[in-house]
Amino acid sequence: MVIHPPHRSLRLMLFTLRGSIVPVIWKRVLGMMLLSVAVVLLEHRLPRTGVELGAIPPTLMGLTLAIFLGFRNTIAYQRWWEARTMWGELLIVLRNLARQTLSLPADLAPQERERMVYRLIAFAHALRHHLRGTPSGDDVSRWLSPDDYAAIAGQPNPPNVLLGLIAQSYAQLHRDGRLDAILLASIDAQVTRASYVLGGCERIQNTPIPFAYILLLHRTVYVYCLLLPFCLIGSVGWVTPLMVGVLSYTFFGLDALGDQIENPFDRLPNDLPLDAMCRTIEIGLGELLGHRELPPPLLPVDGVLM
Amino acid sequence: MVIHPPHRSLRLMLFTLRGSIVPVIWKRVLGMMLLSVAVVLLEHRLPRTGVELGAIPPTLMGLTLAIFLGFRNTIAYQRWWEARTMWGELLIVLRNLARQTLSLPADLAPQERERMVYRLIAFAHALRHHLRGTPSGDDVSRWLSPDDYAAIAGQPNPPNVLLGLIAQSYAQLHRDGRLDAILLASIDAQVTRASYVLGGCERIQNTPIPFAYILLLHRTVYVYCLLLPFCLIGSVGWVTPLMVGVLSYTFFGLDALGDQIENPFDRLPNDLPLDAMCRTIEIGLGELLGHRELPPPLLPVDGVLM
């Protein structure tokens, strides 16, 4: 996630590259501008060769593009925000489970409670690595007992198995008579919410926007930008390359932004900062455990929080 | 579901046919281009016959089309995504029920627990075949006891009957004193969620977008594309067939995509991969049963996951 700068000077807003989509699309934009220069020169040397198309084609195509880009960015943003909301709910649910672990069961040793809370932290890390397809290293293992870790290592879906272990440990407390059935049901409701987060994140991760939409949009944007020089030269003449640059910057930019936002669990600059969120979970649960030495929040590197 | 290619080269994005809507609409687009060629030739041979209409008609019609196509694709996508969300919830609910089956009832033999979990897998397969109207073959029967299978075979709505059996088996555990009433209520809440998934999928399957919308949209797109050559020839001349090709590609494409997305349980390339999701359910529940030999995930065939 790109961190918004604290002060938004005019210069920053107009010229910064950090957090901008420019690094992704500058080649395409430059290509279109060079094409425009060629068209202008051709028109200048050989006037009346008929390279002018007039404003009607881009006006008509612009309509389709408007539909498309609006539709596309809306659903991409909704995916991104739904993913963010689910990670927000994960934080909430894990805090609730920690709170319930600390207050509801009777006769439980503090170390045991701590162990159960640590397992919740491990769940967040396991989910993060599962979604990103990265090896978990010791992010997961250092919060788990060796037995627990052995049970989930190498499984196709570690957070799913870990959630099973978490649920069973609360059920065991009930069977041991240390947790009332009603309170177990309360806890179980939170575990169920965690399973919804897990399943919901997997849904977003595994189900991209139908590929045919993406293809149709990419192609329309390209054709539109390729047509622009021929359509603008008749009315704006030498300014054509500049205008083509501005217009293709916005269209390619919106298209590329949709691509980045659409898969919110990747590690591109505009994706979700799962590392930082896992750290927030560590802090929030440590706070509830009464720890006074808490790890610091993650800071952005080069303006980007991972 | 068309799998997005891992690397999106420019060439791929502009020219691939796989996952594209081109195979569905190329005839219509070609027809429009041939019509344009005829119009151009006619205009060339017999100038001033008055086949030119100018840009005003498509500009005015484009407005209606913009409303329509935006509206149509939005609701088609929402249906598709709601269907996907419900199958995602099915995975979650079945994992929860499996987890609860394994941890909550007391004094239950492992084989019996396994049998109950297998019945959940059968529910997913039965729902898939029910939605697609395909014969279930042994997809359902191999996860069920002969008695259970006999009870649902030939019924109008097998997953509905099967869910009734599932609910009754948990109620029986309660009557046998092996499941607390509160915990039965927790399980019942998940069974209720499964019934919402079943009913919700049937709702999408049985209630298409009102047909009059589809008709009105198809007709407007056709009339619009038929008008295009007459309206463009005055301003772009010989380039008319190319422009008509590009514009009719996008409009027919958006229209056809809406048709495919609208009924997400069909077996067209952009529909939901129910086969693969059922396999995911098999894996996720096998994992919770502690099985170490799990079936592999389904792989896409020709880039399409069914």
Next chain:
Amino acid sequence: MVIHPPHRSLRLMLFTLRGSIVPVIWKRVLGMMLLSVAVVLLEHRLPRTGVELGAIPPTLMGLTLAIFLGFRNTIAYQRWWEARTMWGELLIVLRNLARQTLSLPADLAPQERERMVYRLIAFAHALRHHLRGTPSGDDVSRWLSPDDYAAIAGQPNPPNVLLGLIAQSYAQLHRDGRLDAILLASIDAQVTRASYVLGGCERIQNTPIPFAYILLLHRTVYVYCLLLPFCLIGSVGWVTPLMVGVLSYTFFGLDALGDQIENPFDRLPNDLPLDAMCRTIEIGLGELLGHRELPPPLLPVDGVLM
């Protein structure tokens, strides 16, 4: 509800009247075309009388219409879909209540269970007739005991009173010691959902889109179509009547479709098939009762399912 034809031939999509909005609006469209012919003739006989207005007025008005028609059809569709979702939930809830009636209470005679399930079917029919304002005939009475029917007949809101009877019969089972309080709470949650369906359907039925919106939209569409001939004649000449026909078809069509969809409980072709849904409920609950002779699903008449 108009049933989508199984095969969508080009000819069908372009020329069928069944399910189309054409029968509703053809008079208005024809009127506009006749007006256009008159304008064309006038212009031909008396050129330079100044009936031409140019393309600017419809371009500017089109904007408002675009806002309006998009907004209007979106909220009309949302009402239609919300109504459909609530009837889908009714099916789900009644299936759940039937399932719970069959499995949860102890020591209940099969006939008594059947009587309770039949009362659920009666609720669906009572709701249907209440929403449509039609006399219920024997649709309701044949599923009820004479006492029950006497209690609801002639009441202002029969489904509300019937739901009260249903809730009391479960409460009575609890008082008789045949139903655990927790399981009663589970059942009560489903009865509460049914009350939400009842209240939600009444809300849609009793609260149309604010009338001033409808009026403003109708008027704008009419003025727009009346202006069209004067604005198009300058650029398309003799083709004006055709163009006016096409444009007024789409605008009047979208407007009339919104009218039909907006009140989903009426008996127009594009409204919800409540008769068929009540039959589906009869089948689904009969299935759970283990009946082997089930009534057949309702079939569309002339392509329309009521």
Next chain:
Amino acid sequence: MVIHPPHRSLRLMLFTLRGSIVPVIWKRVLGMMLLSVAVVLLEHRLPRTGVELGAIPPTLMGLTLAIFLGFRNTIAYQRWWEARTMWGELLIVLRNLARQTLSLPADLAPQERERMVYRLIAFAHALRHHLRGTPSGDDVSRWLSPDDYAAIAGQPNPPNVLLGLIAQSYAQLHRDGRLDAILLASIDAQVTRASYVLGGCERIQNTPIPFAYILLLHRTVYVYCLLLPFCLIGSVGWVTPLMVGVLSYTFFGLDALGDQIENPFDRLPNDLPLDAMCRTIEIGLGELLGHRELPPPLLPVDGVLM
């Protein structure tokens, strides 16, 4: 709420003032038309004074207006519909609470049950007057015992205090051993829903759309309409006043409608009919009490239901 006329004749739809926004905006529209007449006369007397601006300014501004009016009417309608949905839920919740009051507690005198149901009716009236800021007269007091009424009279938020009394009376039944804790929890869930309705209505009432949006929109609409005569005169000449009238009618109309819909608890014609809804609640709860003499539903006065 303006009641839709049963038959929508063409004449009614085009010329009725009842329920229309015309009475609110006719002065503004007339002013714009008079300005147009002045511009036309000026242009006729002193041609070439340069009052013509051409079509470009309104085309460009129309875009912003389109964004604005679409955005504004969508959120205004959502507020209106959310408010309507909450009052619909209030009806549902009060019917549920009445049903639960009549069936769940044991050993309760019928008069006492009736008193508790009457208190629910008083809550609806108290909420209505609280939202509208009107004195409650005897609408509230006649449904309450003198003690209850004394407790809420003069409080800043009477429905909040009344809901507290309602909740306490059910808790008292539990403490007296006449209501199982689980059933109290079921009732408490409905009381909680009522508190959500109360809080949600207050939220809509107290939080208007940010004022800067309203200001910016009003100003843009005014400037747009002021520019229209100068921009249209070049192309439509003497028809300018008519065109300006039509366009300013739609734009001022949409703007004014948004203002009315935005605050759904006011007493303007297009606001919610809270009086009638309270009466519906009286009827629905009386029906459940078994009363045979029910008050009649409120009827619209001059086509408007309050």
Next chain:
Amino acid sequence: MVIHPPHRSLRLMLFTLRGSIVPVIWKRVLGMMLLSVAVVLLEHRLPRTGVELGAIPPTLMGLTLAIFLGFRNTIAYQRWWEARTMWGELLIVLRNLARQTLSLPADLAPQERERMVYRLIAFAHALRHHLRGTPSGDDVSRWLSPDDYAAIAGQPNPPNVLLGLIAQSYAQLHRDGRLDAILLASIDAQVTRASYVLGGCERIQNTPIPFAYILLLHRTVYVYCLLLPFCLIGSVGWVTPLMVGVLSYTFFGLDALGDQIENPFDRLPNDLPLDAMCRTIEIGLGELLGHRELPPPLLPVDGVLM
């Protein structure tokens, strides 16, 4: 939050600066107007220097801007409204918890109940200061016992820790035998809702709209406004500076409004009035405690409620 004036006179709506976005953007608008004057003078002195670009560039760019500004303001408003809804839910939840605290536990001294209700008020203040990053002063401490305050002071997330204390005090009542497990579960459900409010507000606070969208929008708006004088001068001549002023006012205004609304917890005029909402909570809970001397609601200062 800017309070809407009770009477909206025409003069007020057109010329007031209070609550308007004008103070934020007047420099930018003025700059664009000065540029326009320069362009007009240049064109007048040196005609045919080719500074005219014609209307095509802004028409094409306007499309992208329309997409962008509509998309941007919609999601900014949704964030603002979601934040408002969560604070509305906070009020509801705290009233419910107060009601439950006063009615459900048995054998609790009134002072103790009052102390528990005061802690709820402290939670609202702690959340407010946490979201705004302001020091809490005595807003929080005066509602808490010294022990409670010591436990949360200096923690990274005081409302999170305070909610833990609140949950534990109810659990303690259960362990002391003064609160039934089922009723504790009811209370716990409300505490869970409060944790959702806390987590949801943190989500909105910590996750701005992706920065690349904001950048792309700012830049497009600037380029669009910079182009305007060159594109308008050909058609409107000396009126160019006025037109540029009007258009840049609306575009810069919409852009700046989105910036303000997007972060609803800041202290800008159009942000949420958290101070006033905390006061409302104090009043609502005091009312339930039976206090007759309640603090007055906060009043707007200069038309703005903080």
